[in-house]
Amino acid sequence: MTTEIELVDHELVARQALVERWAERHGVDAARRLAEAEDLADAVAAEITPDNTVDTYAKSWRVWTRFCAAGGLPELEGSRGALVTFVAWMLREGQQNGRGYAPSSASTHLAAAVVGLRERGVTVSGDDQAEARAGLEGLAVKLLQAGERRGRGQAVGGDIDGLRAIARACPGTLTGDRDKALVLTGFNYASRSQDPAGLQTGDITLHSRGLVVAVLTGKTKHSVRNAKIRYADDPEICPVRAYTAYRARLVEERGKQWADPSTPAFVGIDRWGHITGGMGPDSVTRAIKRISARAEVPIAWTGHSLRIGLASVGRRKGKDSIAIADQGGWARHSRSMLGYMQVEDGWDDNASADLT
Template structure:
């Protein structure tokens, strides 16, 4: 019996002593229900991250010849050092941000399996990670891909011009132009249904599901653009009109996916997933000749950066993109071009 199961059994026995066997059985059933609910509401990408990080922990334990279910200050610090030194399967070290993710997820995995992990021991490992990351910077070593490039207006124009006159081209244009205007992440358009996007006399209203654990809906308003060539509202309308004309009115049903996958022969394959959105954005930007290919996060970064450049209020940007007002992550997305024109000291003297 694994430690988690043994701990649950011991808990049930204590309940039986205090409340009787029948009550203990009902409490155990309630615990099983709670476990099932937690599993059901945990996002798939979070589950994938936990599974991947647990495999990293297993590789470390095998390499260091340490027991998997014994987390001590020493083993966690050694785990961090190993990840930065050689933790990847190709023998290279992880970027500090990736190591941080794996550390946090491995601790979750340890606790799920009944292992005791103290906050002090985890804190020691995190302090070691931060200190070693500084050492890497001081040594001139840069790891990781860094922040994705942000979308911009020139890129949107190039993308709109490069989209072919096909259903796929219309979908690509609508996906990019609407996504830019509500600061989409790859999972956002993948989660949209047709009924989540409604026409308004002044544009579109997109009901975006937000939050990783506590979900809410924000209604992002997208106005008609002055330039019809890159107007997200016109692009959305053209895409949906063509989809219904070529594949039937059933795609106008509010319960159907807002953005559909389309194969090379023009067949609709169902709704797009987050990974297919990411691949599509990269393919679309590459086809348009954008200097640095965009990623699934480029549209989100782009709204923050371009909005700031255009003088939009920070609170308005936050509300449109679903950030907390004065969000640090939003401020980090507000990229500056070269630091000369957009310079706090320019023109002061």
């Protein structure tokens, strides 16, 4: 098993060889400056890589090392046969419990394992990786033909009845006020779990017509979209009233420091009522599951239910797809957004409807 120390040693050896080549070409001083520039580039790369990406790479590398140990293969070889065998092993028995992964999870682990191999100086050809991916897709088709359905499938979308049930089930505490604000605002700007986790108090501003939420958007190329959330006609599920009530109570009960624009917009609160700092993506996901379960929503919501909900309910209410895309931060005509809408469109906008 490759240790982090061995990986660092490999990188140091490779960097030293590169510096020596620079010194031969450009002189010692220039080589030193180029080495410093490389160090800065490494620091920038580490700074801008999202934490969840780092976690995924680390998890996938552990899957790869388990595979190599199980098959008696060297970790630092990314041959065609090893990669194809890797995907077959993942689908057959790759999980810790001996079950096979869902094809989508196996695809993620394959891509991340290749990244891990290349980071460790292993040459992995595009053709070999492509053959492994083709093998994965073919085996996934075989699973479907055999009647196997793996993975959780698409999360259930939030809806208006669910929002009302959640609003009524939230207790009259600071935690209850936070829960209500988290769900009602998240639904109205189609939040992912990481969106409210990344918001600061200064990112949500009150407007005469509602709230403006500055949401960091994009998985690779980041920008900020200003999602506008209007006052709702129904006060019970009004996101603006819920958020302002939660923030007012937070400052009143826990101190004026929470009014500072740099503090988390949504705070973590433990079962004893202590504030634990800002919520992270995982805690947002857990909170939404817990909140929906408390409200006895028929199918428990997940961290993605609010995002699906805006697209599907917006479509049902006749909202323009471009307006929905802009509000939720999707690319216009996004395939994922259109897929969420199809849940509604598939019944009314249906080629077989009204034929007989």
